[in-house]
Amino acid sequence: MSADGQTPLEAELKAQIAQDGPISIAHYVAQVLGHPKHGYYMSRDPFGGRGDFITAPEVSQIFGELIGVWCAAGYQMIGAPERFALVELGPGRGTLMSDVLRAAKVMPGFLAAAEVHLVETSPLLTQNQKIKLNGAGVPVNWHPTLESIPEMPFIVLANEFFDALPIRQLQKGAAGWHERVVGLDEDALTFGLAQSEAPPAFADQGAPEGTIAEISPIRDQVAQTLGARLAAHRGCGLIIDYGHTRSAPGDTLQAMSKHGYVDVLHRPGHCDVTSHVDFQSLARNIEAGGAKTYGPVPQGPFLHAMGLEVRAEKLKEKAMSRQKRLIDSAVERLAGRDQMGELFKVLAFTHPDCPMPAPFEGLSP
């Protein structure tokens, strides 16, 4: 923070806007999260009690273990290949991958066949992942994007990755749709609308003036890449995130600091800025290459169907009473309807020749 109370990125963005005019929301989010020097993920570990937010793998090892059981079944489903890429997008501290490997190694052949490929942009988190996965017994590689991962059969996981990819916001004005932008009012960052018209955000032309719609070309492109890989190789995967089952208008851009919501324009680079994931759009883009998708289903029913209670009871057998209470509260946090159980959703995808993966046959969206 500089002497005038601004973050370094705030000063930089203001200078840029003063010179070149307002910037799109997508550009703002990309800079706030990914600016090489001042971006939120570039210099900090945001997870856990002393950070800004907590994710499911950080709540309890049970989450990663149940995902590991899913991966073990997925490995069988894709034909138990001799080698396969176990891919994670945005692996954070590496906790999910570490728990997945521990749980999935019960499947014969899984560990010997797996090469881990992590897609990560943050140098600091890459370091943390290296430490966490040191000694995991599998080769681990890092990539800036999915594209450089070798072409081979694969299982891919993404937990709270897509919400961190930038969105564009379009707002309906009196005559048409306009890009929502970040500009300057006196010396403060402020939201505004671009003068020029943008293409209609979605088919609903009857939307009232002021309606905000979100699109994310970057998310759609990652989903298309996954779909193309699934057309070429046997593979499957899970996307877990907060968001909506069907595309719908609404402003979901949000910022978090120290476990509370703050203004999206507050202290850029020091707060996490995310938005809800449009699962319908992701599924459509994955399917464009011929792959099949299942769900999304809410996280609570998904975890219950994967054996959340059984695993929790097993852990409690060896636990002291304080630990038992912690396990109970983790189960509630992960699967409770007013916690992560309903807002968070799970979308599965597979190569077109694969059968429906468990536990989707028993779950309705």
Ligand code: SAH
């Ligand atoms: N999956 C982890 C972390 C979620 S936070 C968990 O559940 O705990 C988002 C993660 O995505 C971080 O690791 C962040 O550095 C990474 N990330 C954000 N934007 C990215 C991008 N454009 N490309 C690759 N990784 C990105």
